[in-house]
Amino acid sequence: MxxxxxxxxxxxxxxxxxxxxxxxxxSRRGLPPGPRGLPVLGHMHLLRSSLPRSLQALAHTYGPLMTIRIGSLRVLVVSDSDTAKLILKTHDPDFASKFVFGPRQFNVYKGSEFFNAPYGSYWRFMKKLCMTKLFAGYQLDRFVDIREEETLALLSTLVERSRNGEACDLGLEFTALTTKILSKMVMGKRCRQNSNIPKEIRKIVSDIMACATRFGFMELFGPLRDLDLFGNGKKLRSSIWRYDELVEKILKEYENDKSNEEEEKDKDIVDILLDTYNDPKAELRLTMNQIKFFILELFMASLDTTSAALQWTMTELINHPDIFAKIRDEIKSVVGTTNRLIKESDLQKLPYLQAAIKETLRLHPVGPLLRRESNTDMKINGYDVKSGTKIFINAYGIMRDPTTYKDPDKFMPERFLVVEQDTERKMGYYQQYMLELKGQDVNYLAFGSGRRGCLGASHASLVLSLTIGSLVQCFNWTVKGDEDKIKIKLPTGFSASGTAGGSSLMCSPELCFDPFGYQTK
Structure with a gap:
């Protein structure tokens, strides 16, 4: 040269x-402070594999509201509960949209999303449908048989492994459990006719999520985001089309088998969606693509998070045998001398079990970073926040704030345990617990908060409590290998998937209570 x-x-x-x-x-004038960035890369050089932990560390220097640039994406990062309250409570309608990052052009249902839809007429219509029909209290009560049936199926598998002296991958078992429960809730009729549907759904959804996670930082936020140099976009689109073919067949079978005399109590989620689709008086006419993508969103949002939460809870309980023993003693005090397996109706009488699950979700939130986008210009903490500003709320950092939680990195269920004197107050504690899971307390954001909080918090809590309670009641657990404890890994980004002991949780169950023979050792 x-x-x-x-x-x-x-x-x-x-x-x-x-x-x-x-x-x-x-462009930064009036924005909150932040570290000096690099051209093109922004602050990517300051962000390690654990994004929530990296943002938490930066907040110690730049404050509870700071500006971060990840490639071409500029976001405000909220790291304290007071600022989070302004966004999630005080000005909730003004921050009720969620921004979407990544290569959206590869999604064949682009524009049909609900979970990440802008705050508008479609989102409000679907939210109302969820609250009044799809996930209403009576609907969740109707699914109790599904949850208990699949829990028993899991226990049957584990009892057989125990008798054969075999170890098991609890991660895989939990994924299968949550898939079967959700599949039967969504499309129970087809599952009864074809038992392979949950497996097919799980395989396709796993492929879609695996394709999505292969995109690197430069493809998500950098100059390569509009290209498909590595073919990940093509693979993602292909997996989604496979899903479309499967769900199209299922929806047609529903339409062909539809009966006007069908009772309300027999309807699953697909039934309700199709009723809404065919209702000429509906406030908003759904499209078939919106229904298909809503079902896919349900699976993507639920399978990964619920399975991860189950893994995390078992990890913490195995690593803390004293707490494990306290939960078992509490269960024995509730079931008494009847030697029966716990049921969902017992859960409100098990505050220590609930406290242990709540503490797990504090330490290991299924959504470590909450995404929001402003709908209007305003000031937050004295800084200008323009319409369209993207925001991360670091739930991971907020729930490990030492000014709120003593010894925030320790697993201490007692911090949530309220000692009650009578049954009525125990019932009150359970109701308080359910409200807190829905984000009523901005110091505790395990399932988000505000209008965009998790719609499935109540269902997830029931699955977590019944499954964990059953596994504690029926088995002792040992870790496969020479180590006594399972290693804890930090969250890597926007999901808790695969963070408990890696992608698997290999353990050996030792039967101590037979849920089928009702014999104890």
Whole structure:
């Protein structure tokens, strides 16, 4: 390369750098503070594999509201409960949209999303449908038989493994459990006719989520985001089309078998969605793509998170045998001398079990980073927040804040345990617990908060409590290998998936209470 070429290249690079600094400084006026970024990369060099932990560390230097740039994506990061309250409570309607990052162009249902839809007429219609029909209290009560049936099926598998002296991967068992429960809730009729449907759904959804996680930082936030250099977008689109083919067949079978005399109590989620689709008086007419994508969103949102929460809870209980023993003693005090397996109706009488699950979700939230987007211009903490501003609320950091929680990194269920004197107050504690899971307390954001809080919090709590309670009641657990404890890994990003002991949780169950023979050792 000659002298002229080198000079031209140097001049070009300097010009790009100065223009970047100029526009970056101009666009940052009025924004909260943040670290100095690099051209193109932004602050990616400061973010480690554990994004929530990295943002928590940066907040110690730059404050509870700071500006971070990940490639081309600029976000405000909220790291304290007071600021979170302003966004999730005080100004909830103004921050009721969620921003979507990543290569959306590969989603064949683009524009049909509900979970990540802008705050508008479609989102409000679907939220109302969820609250009044799909996930209403009476609907969850109707699914109690499904949850208890699949829990018994899991216990049957584990009893056989115990008698054969075999270890098991609890991660895989939990994924199968949550898939079967959700499949029967969503499309129970087809599952009764074809028992392979949950497996097919799980395989396709797993493929879709695996394709999505293969995108790197540069593909999500950098200059490569509009390209498909590595073919991940093509694989993602192909997996979604496989899902579309399967669910299209299922929906047609529902339509062909539909009976006007069908009772309300026999309807599953697909039935309700199709009734709404065919209702000429509905407030908003659903499209078939919206129904298909809503079902896919249910599976993607539930399978990963519920399975991860189950893994985390068992990890903490195995690592803390004293707490494990206290839960077992509490269960024995409730079932008494009848030697029966616990049921969902017992859960409100088990405050220590609930406290242990709540503490697990505090330490290991299924959604470590909550996403919001402002709908209007306003000021937060004295800083200008323009319409369209993207926001991360670091739930992981807020729930490990030492000013709120003593010894925040320790597993201490007692911090949530209220000593009650009578049954009525124990019932009150359970109701309080359910409200807190829905984000009523901004110091505790395990399932988010506000309008965009998790709609499945009540269902997830029931699955967690019944499953964990049953596994504690029926088995002792030992870790496969030479170590006595399971290693804890930090969350890597926006999901808790695969963080408990890696992608598997290999344990050996030792039967101490036979849920089928009702014999104890």
């Amino acid at each position: 000659n002298y002229t070429s080198c000079s031209y290249l140097f001049f070009t690079l300097v010009t790009i750098f100065l223009l970047h600094r100029l526009f970056s400084s101009s």
